[in-house]
Amino acid sequence: MEETENDFGISRKLCEWYDAHKRDLPWRHSRDPYIIWISEIILQQTRVAQGLGYFNRFVERFPDIRSLAEASEDEVLKYWQGLGYYSRARNLHAAARFMAEHYDARFPQTYPEVRALKGIGDYTAAAIVSFAWNLPYAVVDGNVYRVLARFFGIDTPIDTGAGKKYFAELAQRLLPPKRAGLHNQAIMELGALQCVPQAPACTACPLADACVAYANQSVSLFPVKQGRTKxxxxxxxxxxxxxxxxxxxxxxxxxxxxxxxxxxxxxxxxxxxxxxxxxxxxxxxxxxxxxxxxxxxxxxxxxxxxxxxxxxxxxxxxxxxxxxxxxxxxxxxxxxxxxxxxxxxxxxxxxxxxxxxxxx
Ligand code: SF4
The missing domain is CATH 3.90.79.10 (Nucleoside Triphosphate Pyrophosphohydrolase)
Structure with a gap:
């Protein structure tokens, strides 16, 4: 799909809104891929308010890849205790050890290499490389699905292979390469703060004037999911x-x-x-x-x-x-x-x- 001026117009609105409304979170002061990685993995399983304490304690004890790689798994799990999903902590530890051994305790700087690390999927890899180095990879998480499905009025179910592919291509098409990191953070933040699952704040939304679901009063119908029979x-x-x-x-x-x-x-x-x-x-x-x-x-x-x-x-x-x-x-x-x-x-x-x- 080709990028158009119109697509980037959405991005401009998102980024202006983000500059004015984003939450001040500690990991947003850093472009260190390690810090971004830890924050993303913690936030996959917990709300920001609860995850903050865990994040601060974790990066204070393990401030970089080397310190995490050299720690024992028991200690890493102890710092994770209470967060649940312990396999994620074990994967963090294993990936840190791998980077210590193969990349001199630094993050590799290409998307495929980051994506190949243990416990890092499409979403986390795109977040790391775009936030840290502004590489043009679009993030697609639950927030992004919701914003895109509503804004464009897309009724393709998001929990099917075809839906995932469609949304991934659309998100990629909307991404302005020069401000990939900013755009990614902006659309996720809009989904987290404004275009929320229940009762989104449409009247104050920067995208409201062109939002299909808002215009049709069908916001609650999007995103569509198929998985009822599973x-x-x-x-x-x-x-x-x-x-x-x-x-x-x-x-x-x-x-x-x-x-x-x-x-x-x-x-x-x-x-x-x-x-x-x-x-x-x-x-x-x-x-x-x-x-x-x-x-x-x-x-x-x-x-x-x-x-x-x-x-x-x-x-x-x-x-x-x-x-x-x-x-x-x-x-x-x-x-x-x-x-x-x-x-x-x-x-x-x-x-x-x-x-x-x-x-x-
Ligand atoms: S207008 Fe409402 S539904 Fe549309 S993107 Fe904004 S918050 Fe979401």
């Missing part, structure tokens, strides 16, 4: 909270499984995780930061529960707390003997039945 794995963590002979339930109201049924307070994670990781998540804080004392009484075995298009891997945590006022207000306080009056999913019933069996 089976997906979900990881549920339920809290059977005990307080003064009572427990806590909430009603499921979203368009998801079990709408209308009752369940214990729930945290869902993207992959399996242990109690130590779970208790350091933002969601856990949201639930329990107002409780001064809590005691973990038991952790259930993992329940595997198969539904038509998804498999749930669930753990129940029995927690005793000393006060109830600090819990979020969206839970019903329910006497434990009265639990059987509430309609709960079969999975939860199975767990409750197991407790009864254990006490007999």
């Amino acid at each position: 089976t997906r794995d979900r990881f549920f963590h339920y809290f059977y909270i005990i307080y003064n002979g009572k427990t806590f339930l909430q009603k499921r109201t979203k368009n998801d499984i079990w709408k209308g049924l009752y369940e214990f307070p729930l945290i869902e994670t993207d992959e399996a995780c242990e109690w130590t990781e779970l208790s350091h998540t933002n969601e856990f804080d949201r639930l329990f930061s107002g409780i001064s004392k809590r005691m973990l009484r038991s952790v259930s075995p993992l329940y595997k529960h198969v539904l038509s298009h998804q498999t749930l891997y669930t753990t129940f945590y029995q927690l005793e707390i000393n006060e109830a006022g600090g819990l979020p207000h969206d839970f019903d306080q329910v006497p434990i003997e009265g639990l059987d009056q509430y309609a709960v999913p079969r999975l939860i019933q199975k767990y409750l039945d197991s407790l009864v069996r254990d006490t007999k």
Whole structure:
């Protein structure tokens, strides 16, 4: 596809908006590919607010490729502890060792060589080479898919091979080679701050006057995904909270499984995780930061529960707390003997039945 003046007009608007609105983040003060790499890998799995502390601690202890390569894997994992997705930390470490051995502890400076490093995919390679050296490789992450799909009104599903190819070519065509790094950061930032998944701020958007989805009032329909028939794995963590002979339930109201049924307070994670990781998540804080004392009484075995298009891997945590006022207000306080009056999913019933069996 050929670049046109019109395509670059979009880029100019994006870059002007970015200059005025970008967040001041530590890795944006650096063009060191190592710093960019670490920040990108951390941000793939966590929100900026939570990732900042991890980033600062990590680069303070491992300020460059050499120091990371010379560390033990145990120490690298320790600095990663709580972030989850530990394979990413192991890949960082392995790639640092590879660069120490083959590139004199420096980043190689071509896209194919960067892309070939362990744990670095298309997106991360494009981010590193464009942010660090302004090489003309377009980034395509979830934010970019969303902005492009809405702006151009593209209904090709983004989760198909054809969709991925189409969006990658479009993003590349829109990229002005002279300001590749700036453009890439600008479109991602627009997706992160303004063209967000729910209720985007269209009236204040620099692209609003030419945005197809906005003009058609169809913003919520984009981006299109096909993957409804695929089976997906979900990881549920339920809290059977005990307080003064009572427990806590909430009603499921979203368009998801079990709408209308009752369940214990729930945290869902993207992959399996242990109690130590779970208790350091933002969601856990949201639930329990107002409780001064809590005691973990038991952790259930993992329940595997198969539904038509998804498999749930669930753990129940029995927690005793000393006060109830600090819990979020969206839970019903329910006497434990009265639990059987509430309609709960079969999975939860199975767990409750197991407790009864254990006490007999
Ligand atoms: S006008 Fe709205 S939908 Fe279109 S790009 Fe801007 S924020 Fe996204």
